Amino acid sequence: EIIVAEFHKKIKEAFEVFDHESNNTVDVREIGTIIRSLGCCPTEGELHDLIAEVEEEEPTGYIRFEKFLPVMTEMLLERRYRPIPEDVLLRAFEVLDSAKRGFLTKDELIKYMTEEGAPHSEMAALENLPRKGPLGKTM
Template sequence: MAESKPSAEAMVSDVHKKIKAAFEAFDYETNNTVDVREIGTIIYSLGCFPSQTDLHDFIAEVEEDHTGYIHLDKFLPAMAKILLEHKYPPIPEDILLQAFEVLDKEKKGYLEPEELANYMTQEGELFTQEEMDEMLTALADHEKDLIYYKDILSQLTIDPEL
């Protein structure tokens, strides 16, 4: 028997549940708002990887009158549209591995945190120091203080299936 595809309504409902759960994880005051600085993390956690320009445009669309906060009522429909249209797709694991290998000029199989921080804060779409600290905390092997990139690829890529 063939598997039946979920209805459009069921897909939208599932997408809304995922978005709401991701949003609520950062709604520290449980008032259906999050700090605008958390939006990138929320979007990334949902498997979308917009450019910094796209992220800023999205924030401008959903931010409450430049208050620094975003309300769930504005975020939910805008984010659902992005997910349902498969905008900002994740980077495939093999492409990400190639990128790390380019940075690992000596083919050691790891990068030192300072090395990665230099690349991420000085070239391409620049990361802030706060974003870099967060990333290094999550990715570095804390015993050896190194980033074994082959071991973390699965953390940086997300199954594109909703």
């Protein structure tokens, strides 16, 4: 029960960041960001299914906190959509970095994110890119 209360607190805090009207709703497009901020990493397909689960019968473009809370709590309790371990990510990066430079260019990263595996749209890929590069230079 203490764990559930702690999860509820974290979920509420993450949700409130995007509840710009302070009316316990967020734009449906922010749900993926909220879920990922809580340490869950569903695929785009899984995210689509999750959104369908918490949307109203007649979609409004907004998700209500009271519908989101139980679904997100269950996700955290069941440890669903855990992120990939760092060593696995490093090995994957090394495969993509065939030139052994220690980095990927923006174009390479966009190509991999939009054409390989579970593809993202180019807009989603760009949203996931860091805003700063090495040495804090804006990209």
